[in-house]
Amino acid sequence: MMATQLNWNELQHERKWEMLLKQKRFALWALYSSIGSMMLGFDFGVAGTATAFPAFQKQFGISFPSQPSGYLVPAKYQSGWFGASVAGDIIGNVIAGQLLELIGRKHVIAVGSLISSVGIVLQVESSEWRLFLAGRLVGAIGYGAVYLESPVWIGENSRPELRGFFLCLVNGSIVFGQFLLSLIAQATSKIDGKWSYQTIIVFQFFFVVLLMVVYPFYPESPYYLLKKGKPEQARQALNRIHGPGDQVLIDAEMSRINIAIASSEEIQQVISKESPLFFQCWQGTNLKRTIIAILPIAGQQLLGAAFVLGYVTYFLSLIGVTKYFTVSVVLYVVMLLSNLSAFFFVEVAGRRTLLIPGVIILTMFLLLMGIMGCIHTDGAMWFSVVCIFIWAIVYQLTIGAVGFAFGSEISHLPLRPTVQSIIGITQGGVGWVIGFVTPYMINPDAGNLGAKVGFVFFGLGVPLCIVFYFLIPETRGLSFDEMDYLFNNNVSCRHFQSAIKTQREKTDAMFDVNVEDKSSKTDSAAVTHQLETCATGSV
Structure with missing residues (x-):
């Protein structure tokens, strides 16, 4: 009965909670689509977490008497593994960006799952670092392909009123995958021998099996x-x-x-009738939209996501935390709860409202962590841990959750799959740089910075705060057509909401409509205006 009370033919942002209750089946399919994100999150931390296991250090490392296990995995090995994983993600994103249009969204899941299975087998069978590197590369190609399908499928099929909610599943699933990794690592840390770390590698087959069991029933x-x-x-x-x-x-x-x-x-x-989609992403107003789409994703890595999410367990062991596996489990529980909170705030508070204060707070706590790294006391060490926890909470409430949702909705509609691929490449590229240098910054055989690594990310965060202030718009409650109208008219990113409010009032006066007709009429006017603008060459 309630379904007949909702007019599905209109945008009704004021009734989004009511709509959400009627979208349970869609939510389940969106959750299935996000399993690829869980795989990516789990895999992202596999090498960094495995490095904390004494058995792994003995198998792949070199003699290093000052370490508790007597062995140390060299920084060049760790950088190589991380680099191979990120390179695989980029390749997977590029491949998926093409396959999404050639074979459809659904079948990309099957292709990616099969490729990732090969990578898992190579990692399980490896006994030296080169074969493990090959496994990391191949597996990540599959993860990258399956991951990219999720924001595309969700973004183009969710109701505009609920788009932010469901796109938050992407980052939420990544965090859940990392939480599972920390939980399994905590349990297997009590096992002696190679299965202490190989268990977390084999567990990745769980995601593949889950994907393939449901795959035949998944709607294109x-x-x-x-x-x-x-x-x-x-x-x-x-x-x-x-x-x-x-x-x-x-x-x-x-x-x-x-x-x-x-x-x-x-x-x-x-x-354009001839220009390839990739080049259109960098032409006219699409250039600005593409830059804005990749900013939060690049910002995640520049503010230390690859460091905290990929190496935190190993880092905690290096700075003297004895129960580092337990602390990392607690950290991921906190991040998971914070991310669930973002599901509510992304539509209530908005994107810009979360992103700009978020990057400022993250930058300040990175500075505090760096300062604590200069003080060699137990109190300073634990304060650094507290800084990491607060960083994680703020990250998941702001740029961590909103970044993926924001990037998926800001692009021009015909270019969304292509821009999503560019976002994935950006995430991988910037993440590769940060992840590659992180072992050299924190490893005892290299930089040995400890908590002073916070200074590095603080230095990257300061210019990021300035760029965010000028380029991040508020897109909450805007339809794709309204965003087209705003970008095509070169409206300042800081004034999107006030500009669209004025435009809606003008549209109401022009068409003499009631308040409840506002959304659909505005969309029609926006499309008309946009087409006229394109025809005159203003794009």
């Missing part, structure tokens, strides 16, 4: 099917996603997606 993206001229299959997919009980919702979604496709294709033809 209705957006993709309609774009390929398959309306009957798209309707079947929508029935599977939302359930056949509310055909008013199915009709509304068919109409909404068709309008989005028609609008994007018409704009696409006006902008």
Whole structure:
């Protein structure tokens, strides 16, 4: 009965909580789609966590008497493993960016799962660092491909009112994967021998099995099917996603997606008939949108995500924390709870409101951690741990959760899969640089900076705060058409909300509509204005 009270043909941001309760089936499919993100999060920390195991140090390391185990994995090995993993993620993103359009969203999951299985086998069978490196590379190609499917599928099929909620699943799943890793590592740390670390490698098969069991039933993206001229299959997919009980919702979604496709294709033809999609991402107003889309993802790495999320267990052992596995489990529990809180705040507080204060606070706590690294006392050591915990809480509430959602919604509609691929490449590229140098900064056989590594990330964070202030817009409650209107009219990123409020008022006066008709009328006017703008060459 409640379903008939919602007018699915209109944008109703004020009723998003009510809509969320009616989207349970969509939420389950979005969660399945996010398993690739869990795999990525788990794999991201495998090498760094395994390095903390004495058995792993003995197998892959060199003699180093000052270490408790008597062995140390050289920084060059760790950098090589991390670099191979990130390179694999980038390759997987590039491949998936093409396959998403060639074979569809659904089948990318199968391709990525099979590739990742090969990588897992290579890591399990490795007894020296080169074969382990090859396994890291191959496995990451599969993880990168499966991961990229999730934000694309969710972003193009979720209701605009709920887009931020569901896109938060991407980062939430990454954090959950890291939490599982820390939990399993804590349990296996009591095992003697190679299975102490090999268990966490073998566990990755759990994600592959889960993906492949559900894969035959997973609905292809209705957006993709309609774009390929398959309306009957798209309707079947929508029935599977939302359930056949509310055909008013199915009709509304068919109409909404068709309008989005028609609008994007018409704009696409006006902008360029020959230029490849990749190059269009760097032309006209799309250049600004692409830069904005990759900023939060690059910012995550520049503020120390690769360090905290990839090496925290090993780092804690280096600075003198005795129960480093237990502390890392607690840290990931805290991050998981913080990320769940972001699910609420991303639509209530907004994107800009979370991102700008977030990067400022993160930068300040990195400075404090660096200062504590200069003081050689137990109190300073534990204060550094506290700084890491506070950093993790703020990170997951702000740039960690919002970064993925923000990047997925800011791009121009026809370019979304391509921009998502660029986001993945950026995340991998910047992450590779940070992850590659981190072992050299913290390892006893190299920089041995300890908590002073906070100074490095503080130095990167200061200019980031300035860039965020000027380039991060508030996109909460905006439709894709409204964002097109704002970018095409060169509205300052700091004034998006006030500008769209004025535009909505003008549209209301022009069409003489009631308040409840505002969203749909504004979208129509925005599309018309955008097409006119494109036709005059203002893009």
